[in-house]
Amino acid sequence: MNLDSLRALLPLRMILSEKSATFRGHGLAAAGAAVAAGGLALAQTPPMPLPLPPAIVAPRDVPFAGTIRLGVDATDVTRHIFRVTESIPVESGRLTLLYPKWLPGTHSPGGRIDSLAGLMIKAHGRRLEWTRDTLDVFAFHVDVPAGATQLDLEFQFLSAGDGNEGRIVTTPEMLNLQWNSVVLYPAGYFVRQITVEPSVKLPDGWQFATALEPQSGAAAPPPPPVRPPPSSRFHWRPWWIRRCLPAVM
Numbered sequence: 157m158n159l160d161s162l163r164a165l166l167p168l169r170m171i172l173s174e175k176s177a178t179f180r181g182h183g184l185a186a187a188g189a190a191v192a193a194g195g196l197a198l199a200q201t202p203p204m205p206l207p208l209p210p211a212i213v214a215p216r217d218v219p220f221a222g223t224i225r226l227g228v229d230a231t232d233v234t235r236h237i238f239r240v241t242e243s244i245p246v247e248s249g250r251l252t253l254l255y256p257k258w259l260p261g262t263h264s265p266g267g268r269i270d271s272l273a274g275l276m277i278k279a280h281g282r283r284l285e286w287t288r289d290t291l292d293v294f295a296f297h298v299d300v301p302a303g304a305t306q307l308d309l310e311f312q313f314l315s316a317g318d319g320n321e322g323r324i325v326t327t328p329e330m331l332n333l334q335w336n337s338v339v340l341y342p343a344g345y346f347v348r349q350i351t352v353e354p355s356v357k358l359p360d361g362w363q364f365a366t367a368l369e370p371q372s373g374a375a376a377p378p379p380p381p382v383r384p385p386p387s388s389r390f391h392w393r394p395w396w397i398r399r400c401l402p403a404v405m
Contacts, residue, residue: 209290212252213344220342220350221245228338229357236317236326240338242309246279248302252343253286253309256336257294268313268322268337269294275311279304295343313338 222245229239244253255272257265277284277298284307289295300307315337316322325332333356341350358364 217346220345224352226354231359233326236315238313244307248300253296253340255294271314273312278308
């Protein structure tokens with residue numbers, strides 16, 4: 157390309173540069189207008205708090221109608237998992253289930269809610285949707301359908317596998333079953349007014365010791381059904397279970 161050709165292209169290049177600058181100016185102006193409009197919109201709609209959820213029903217010192225049946229499979233000592241099934245007598249309507257929060261001897265809400273997993277709730281064999289309370293993470297809400305008289309629950313308690321995860325309660329040689337870790341109970345009652353009938357499945361050949369009283373006529377081992385105690389006594393009477401328990405004279 158000769159010098160004359162370059163001179164002919166020079167005015168065209170200048171025109172394109174001017175148009176490009178004009179487009180950029182319009183773009184910046186539009187962006188500025190959008191920011192200004194957005195700022196105005198934000199100024200007109202300040203952040204507002206969300207409405208609080210309905211209050212959880214307060215506990216009353218009246219007997220709970222019926223007995224909660226609680227079954228715990230404690231055989232998975234290698235992976236430190238307790239598998240829980242639970243049947244709770246209910247009436248139709250809104251129901252709140254609580255996981256134990258405040259425990260005797262503790263000075264904070266130290267219930268191991270972080271280890272609760274796989275919660276499934278059914279009525280008449282049909283799975284029900286539940287929601288967690290947005291303020292109290294220890295509370296779960298479920299709508300009991302008309303005609304249902306019992307909820308069937310399944311969940312797991314994932315106990316600590318090493319010291320960094322909390323207190324170790326299972327090893328290949330022994331385990332400590334703490335009932336407050338493996339139960340949900342209905343809100344609206346003092347726990348001393350809720351009766352629980354527990355049962356446990358142990359690893360083959362393991363023995364147990366507990367302060368809970370076996371039902372009359374029951375034999376051991378395997379673990380016999382125990383006399384249903386009030387929940388307040390039931391929660392704080394753990395089972396000590398191991399391959400071989402020393403004889404007590």
